[in-house]
Amino acid sequence: MNRKAKKENVGFDRDNSKSTASGRGYDGTLKGRKTLKYEDASGAQTSFIRKLVDxxxxxxxxxxxxxxxxxxxxxxxxxxxxxxxxxxxxxxxxxxxxxxxxxxxxxxxxxxxxxxxxxxxxxxxxxxxxxxxxxxxxxxxxxxxxxxxxxxxxxxxxxxxxxxxxxxxxxxxxxxxxxxxxxxxxxxxxxxxxxxxxxxxxxxxxxxxxxxxxxxxxxxxxxxxxxxxxxxxxxxxxxxxxxxxxxxxxxxxxxxxxxxxxxxxxxxxxxxxxxxxxxxxxxxxxxxxxxxxxxxxxxVEGNYIETTIAREVVKLLKENAFSHLMEVILEVAPEVLYTEMFRKIFRNSLFELSSHHCGNFVIQALISYSKNQEQMELIWEELGPKIKDLLEMRMSGVVAALIASSERLHVQEHKSCQALAAAVCPVGESPKHIVPRLLFLDSYFSCADKSNWNWVTGVKMHVMGSLILQSIFRFRSEYIQPYIISITTMEAEHVLEAAKDTGGARVIEAFLSSGASAKQKRRLVMKLKEHFGELSLHSSGSFTIEKCFTASNLSLREAIVSELLALRSELSRTKQGPYLLRRLDLEGFAVRPDQWRSKQSSKQSAYNEFYAAFGSGDTKSNTNNLFLADTSKNKSHPENLKEVRKEIDHRLSSTASFLSTSDFKRKPKKSVLKNEKHAKIAADDDVSNRKKKKLSKGGSENAEAAENKTESKNTNQELQASCHQNNEETKEKRWFL
CATH class of the missing domain: 1.25.10 (Leucine-rich Repeat Variant)
Structure with a gap:
């Protein structure tokens, strides 16, 4: 986005505090501005000579x-x-x-x-x-x-x-x-x-x-x-x-x-x-x-732009300053005017402008602010088959905008994923190369012998390539199977290197939040085993660790916490450490590991019951043995999944804390409920009675686990109402540049 105008196109003096830029005419010739004049309100010209302050x-x-x-x-x-x-x-x-x-x-x-x-x-x-x-x-x-x-x-x-x-x-x-x-x-x-x-x-x-x-x-x-x-x-x-x-x-x-x-x-x-x-x-x-x-x-109404000026505007779009202005125009234009600009100015000029160092930013804006599926279909017709050409010309921003808008408007989703994969992985090659080549986009396309390109160690991963992959993992899982195969078959050392890179870490997080199966997600998490502690000390590693923790089953969660526990004192001194310690409840695991496991099982039960009630059929199939992450398929309530998860964690944490202090031995009082303390005692009484009934029937289930399960069911019922209350809140997503 931080493009710079070429020197021959700038047209303004070095000392721009006293002189200003001159523009170019439609024919490309420089047009000088009028001589600087200052006038007062009456129109009389005045000259100024700077005087020293006495x-x-x-x-x-x-x-x-x-x-x-x-x-x-x-x-x-x-x-x-x-x-x-x-x-x-x-x-x-x-x-x-x-x-x-x-x-x-x-x-x-x-x-x-x-x-x-x-x-x-x-x-x-x-x-x-x-x-x-x-x-x-x-x-x-x-x-x-x-x-x-x-x-x-x-x-x-x-x-x-x-x-x-x-x-x-x-x-x-x-x-x-x-x-x-x-x-x-x-x-x-x-x-x-x-x-x-x-x-x-x-x-x-x-x-x-x-x-x-x-x-x-x-x-x-x-x-x-x-x-x-x-x-x-x-x-x-x-x-x-x-x-x-x-x-x-x-x-x-x-x-x-x-x-x-x-x-x-x-x-x-x-x-x-x-x-x-x-x-x-x-x-x-x-x-x-x-x-x-x-x-x-x-x-006139219905005809705001003259057809005769279309080519002149296309020329101006290759000017640095005007291209910035056009981006804002496309953002704020009423729909009727946007449609007319699209039809009269941009149609059949998309690839020409996409190939220009200034014009390509205008096309990114045009794609991003497209209003409907019909417009997106026309854009795809011109640019879809040119994805490989655009990547070779280093115009990956246009490709990123095309992929993102395809997912947003649900236009040519499958073809978009296929065309991108074909651009970096020709027919006949294994799909395992797709993700690594997108992570090192420029390195791959600058390589003379692309078939023998290898992972580049110690080099920062390509910003736009990682953003494209983040967009890809928001598509439905059936469209992105080659990408899922690619990321899950990466070498363990490459996964670790990606997790330590700013862009690569976001890609891993996007995959762990995608519609891929629980087994596929755990396969990737397993490759980071024995490196969770090292990763947690990185500035952005806490986000990746949290996603790994959410996507793991109980045994993997325990492995993550065990590795972090060894670095607890060192982790607490980092900026992100205290949050991670609280989020994963390392203190609880260190003091009462059995209760920690029971608490995690209760969370899984609450998540599964919630998604059984509100999730799609596809989502339900992913709930087995999985601490659910956000899925791209569950589009009905994408903004409140994070809030629901927080609510579940908070309620179960409160329940576990209360039960641990009562230790299941406190006998309830029979006094009249006059305050919140009495209400809690009555709740404990009810809990104890239910436990006695269960034990009297010969049940051998652990009392603490049974109680947590009961509380998780109650929590799920409360969350059904909470889901609708949070439906209008926007889900915050992390991204980078």
């Missing part, structure tokens, strides 16, 4: 900085000092805001002053606002001012004064919009201003440019995508008229030439603006066609 003023602000650092003023005094100091900036706003040292003090003053002083300062800065915004120090000052204004929105009485201040600076910004948007510092300022006008927190990641890892997790279904329109405004009010004004001004410049959409920094502003309009389909249906270069007069 010694007396510098000393004054230095003393204030020292006072704040020494905490020499209480809260009330600090507010008064901030207000007085802000007054001292009158007529010197530009010099002070752009001074590297004093700007830091000025930020503290803006955070601590009253709203009246704050609004007055902002309005006094209006005539110099563009130049301050494009300065490395000044940009931080005005961003702090904007953030402070958002904090004062909680007070309704301040709303009018804040709106007046924002209106003043929005008008000045609009007169110099291209210069500020295309500046690396000014770009941040405008994005903060847009967020404030929308009424959302300035640090809300949903509206800012997301990390590539977050985007990738959403696209590959490892993290739930935020629903459109979900993020309601989280600041009182907002200023929708000012937001609409700023965006309309941006579109005026965008219609004149394509500078704003191909510039690195202005593209970021347009991305934020597009995200802020999510839920407002009417505005998006106007904004997106203009950004694509459509003539506004030709936009």
């Amino acid at each position: 010694a007396e003023t510098a000393k004054y602000f230095s003393e204030i900085a020292n006072l704040f650092e020494s905490n020499g003023a209480d809260l009330e005094e600090r507010s008064v000092i901030c207000g007085n100091a802000i007054e001292e900036t009158r007529g010197k706003e530009y010099e002070l805001a752009t001074d590297y040292i004093i700007s830091h003090t000025l930020q503290s003053l803006l955070e601590g002053c009253d709203v009246d002083y704050l609004c007055d300062f902002v309005q006094r800065c209006a005539k110099d606002f563009p130049s301050i915004s494009m300065d490395s120090s000044g940009s931080h000052v005005v961003e702090t001012a904007i953030k402070s204004l958002s904090a004062h929105l909680q007070n309704e009485e301040s709303h009018h004064a804040i709106e007046e201040a924002l209106t003043t600076i929005c008008k000045v910004i609009a007169a110099n919009l291209v210069d500020v948007m295309c500046n690396c510092y000014g770009s941040h300022v405008i994005r903060s201003l847009l967020c404030l006008c929308k009424g959302v927190q300035l640090d809300n990641s949903q509206y800012n440019v997301k990390k590539s890892s977050t985007v990738l997790a959403e696209r590959l279904n490892f993290k739930a995508m935020p629903l459109k329109g979900d993020a309601a405004t989280n600041l009182p009010g907002g200023f929708p008229d000012l937001l609409k004004f700023l965006i309309s001004e941006m579109l005026k410049y965008a219609k004149e030439d394509n500078t704003l959409i191909v510039d690195q920094y202005s593209s970021l502003v347009l991305q934020t603006a597009s995200k802020l309009l999510v839920g407002n389909d009417e505005e998006l249906l106007h904004l997106i066609p203009v950004l694509l270069g459509c003539n506004e007069e030709n936009i």
Whole structure:
């Protein structure tokens, strides 16, 4: 995701704090921007010459900085000092805001002053606002001012004064919009201003440019995508008229030439603006066609994109900045517009764009945000047969998106799995090579003699290859049998090496949570035997150990705990150790191993009864001798399986703790139930009576195991209700980049 533009395509100077990027025209020629101009609200051009701060003023602000650092003023005094100091900036706003040292003090003053002083300062800065915004120090000052204004929105009485201040600076910004948007510092300022006008927190990641890892997790279904329109405004009010004004001004410049959409920094502003309009389909249906270069007069309902510009847009998609913008457009576009873009721009150009170092990211977004099975079928027709070609060209991200969306929309699932397997394992070769070759994807495809390729020891496993395998193990087990055979036939030392690698460990965990049979999962877990202790000391090893523990039968669970018990003191000093010690109940195993075994048997019984009631027929067949893991087949309640398991563990742990303290010898009192203690005593009485009845019939079953089994049945009944309560909770999945 962190692609870099080639040098010949960048088009901006090294000192981008004072100059900005120039774009490329549709024909690929560089188009220079207009000369930098600053205008005040009246339209009069103004030039600025930086002046040095006089010694007396510098000393004054230095003393204030020292006072704040020494905490020499209480809260009330600090507010008064901030207000007085802000007054001292009158007529010197530009010099002070752009001074590297004093700007830091000025930020503290803006955070601590009253709203009246704050609004007055902002309005006094209006005539110099563009130049301050494009300065490395000044940009931080005005961003702090904007953030402070958002904090004062909680007070309704301040709303009018804040709106007046924002209106003043929005008008000045609009007169110099291209210069500020295309500046690396000014770009941040405008994005903060847009967020404030929308009424959302300035640090809300949903509206800012997301990390590539977050985007990738959403696209590959490892993290739930935020629903459109979900993020309601989280600041009182907002200023929708000012937001609409700023965006309309941006579109005026965008219609004149394509500078704003191909510039690195202005593209970021347009991305934020597009995200802020999510839920407002009417505005998006106007904004997106203009950004694509459509003539506004030709936009009519049902025909938003002109067919004649399709090839021009395809060329622009190979530009670094515009490709980023298009990814966001595909994310936020209303379904009717997405469908039209798919049909007029992308259809029959998918492989061409997938082969480009920038365009392939747009195709990943297109696939990930596909709306229905019909669209996915058309995508598969063009890219499905090209999976091997894409992997050879190192475009594995497109393949990952294709596999993930195939599973999400249930389109060509079996063919997707077959095509991927055929790409790394030609017909006639053993399927055991599939998983290792995907784990070392680049190494395999760069090998001249692929038939003699061997496992690469000591090399980090391929990130995208491991993500593809994680997606694969979410498919139905009948579709992924070659992959199951491959991972279960890996050499023990290779399994251990994979478990120690960040990506390989996630693949093992995905397999242990898949729809593979219990026997197949235990076969893989057995290969880690005698290495569980070593693995538990790795930073991510606790997650793998937990999955192995969940997928194991009683004897394997005991083997895992025994190995970890020898390293208990060392494990407790690691970051993940305490959690693992509690999760596997190492203390309980060390003190009362028989009771620990009984507790694990009760858990297995509760899991089996739960899945017998709620699981699918296929899932039931996997419950024998298995401490159930999440299965990909059980799609009806995927989000609450983890919560159910936690609930079972918690209830059985509580039961075991209570029974161990009572030791089955306490005689119940016959007093009236007045509090929780009496209720527990009555429950113990009931337990003892049931045990006596069972023993009087000649039953030879161990009393403790019988009691735990009874409690597990009661737990299962309670969990049936708990399952429905947790049905709307999202199951958190771990993934990596």
